[in-house]
Amino acid sequence: MIHSSAQQQIGHERKKKIRKPWVTKDMISKMDERREWKNKNNEEGKVRYRQLNNELRREVAKAKEAWWNRECDELEELNSKGRSDLVYAKVAKLTWKKKAMIKNVSIEDNAGTTITEPEAVRETWRMYIESLYDKDGKPKIEDLQVED
Numbered sequence: 001m002i003h004s005s006a007q008q009q010i011g012h013e014r015k016k017k018i019r020k021p022w023v024t025k026d027m028i029s030k031m032d033e034r035r036e037w038k039n040k041n042n043e044e045g046k047v048r049y050r051q052l053n054n055e056l057r058r059e060v061a062k063a064k065e066a067w068w069n070r071e072c073d074e075l076e077e078l079n080s081k082g083r084s085d086l087v088y089a090k091v092a093k094l095t096w097k098k099k100a101m102i103k104n105v106s107i108e109d110n111a112g113t114t115i116t117e118p119e120a121v122r123e124t125w126r127m128y129i130e131s132l133y134d135k136d137g138k139p140k141i142e143d144l145q146v147e148d
Contacts, residue, residue: 022067023060030056 034056037049071094078086106116109124 020064022063024063027056027059027063030059 034052106114
């Protein structure tokens with residue numbers, strides 16, 4: 001509701017985070033042309049595809065190197081100005097990786113059965129860790145008495 005109103009009133013569009021900011025529209029058009037030539041299964045198609053692929057790889061490598069150089073120059077400039085807060089923020093933005101969430105965790109217990117319930121998994125791990133640290137001479141809970 002709010003997004004549609006904003007789009008109608010002020011032309012607001014939600015932008016996606018650019019995954020590879022060094023890619024230009026020229027590169028994208030060359031990728032589309034390369035994709036068309038890939039589907040042609042004749043000698044001319046193979047030669048043209050290889051040629052476009054090599055050109056594109058060289059162009060992307062140069063653009064990526066130039067982009068990294070610009071980013072590093074910007075970081076050095078911020079650092080020389082003493083803006084360490086912006087340096088750290090930019091480094092965090094450049095090195096950010098999306099962490100995969102593990103949703104279905106399953107382990108096997110001592111009997112070899114697979115356990116998928118989160119509470120049962122925790123309990124199995126607790127018992128395993130207790131068995132690792134259960135040394136001879138360690139007092140059991142039943143042996144301990146509360147003194148008044």
